[in-house]
Amino acid sequence: MPEHDINPNKWIDLYSDYLFNYTITRVSDRDMAQDLVQDTFLAGLKSMKNFKGESSERTWLISILKRKIIDHYRKINSNKGKAEVRINYSDDENEGDWLEERIADPFDKTAEDRIQNRELRDAIFDCLSKLPEKQAQVFRMKTIEGYDTEDICKELNINASNLWVIIHRARTAMASCLEKNWL
C-alpha cells in the first residue's frame, strides 16, 4: 500500500503556483515558466503509473519539473556557439579579456540576493501548502494576488467577517511557519 495517493484532478489547483514560482526563479521568463509547468503536468499524467507513492505528489512533480528545466537550458545552449576559445577579443569599440571579465565582481550583491530570494519564495510556498486548502486560497488571493476583499467574498461566497477570520488564521500559521528562518 503506497503512502501517498495520486489524484491528477487537483494538481493544477494545488501545485501550479508552487511549481510556477519554482520555475520562475530559475528561468526568469514568465511565458517560458508557464510552458514548463504545463509540460510538467502533462508529463506527470503520462507517467502516472510510475508513481510509487514513496514521496508526496508535489515532490514527485518537482522532480519532473527539474528535468524539464535542465532540458530547457540544454536546448537553448545548443543554439549558441559551440565553444569560445578566444581569450582576448577586440572589435571597433570594445577591447577586453574574457578571463578577466569572468572574475566575480565583489560589489555585485545581486546574485546573492537573488539566491536568498529564491529560497524565501520556496519557503513561502512550502508554508502555504501546509495550510488547509481554503485558508491557503484566501491568503493567496488577498496577499499575493492582491484581490479586493469584496471580490474574494463574491467569488468564494463568504462574508467579510468570515474572510477576516480565515485571513487571521492563515497569517498566524504562516508567521509561525516562517518564523524560524525568515521573519
Added chain:
Amino acid sequence: MSKKIKIMVPCDEAHHVCDKAQYKEASVWEKFKLYFHLVYCKGCRSYAKNNKNLSNTIQKAKVECLDKKCKEAMKLEFEKALRDQLQ
C-alpha cells in the same frame, strides 16, 4: 449615557484591525484604537510585530502567481489530456 466613545478595544478586535491594516483597509480611527491598545498590551504588541514582519517578508520575496485566465487555460488542456489518457 450609553453612547460613550469606546477607546479601549479587546484583543481579538485589535488583532482584526491589525490584520486589516496589513492590507491598508483599516480606518484612521481603528488604527488609533489599535495603537492605544498596543500601549498596554504586550501580547498584541508581539502579534503586531510578527504580522508586520510577515507582510514585509512576503513583499520582499515578490512571489508571483499564475493569473486566473492562464490557470483556466492550463486546466482545459490538462483535462483534455486526462480524457485522452483514460480512453
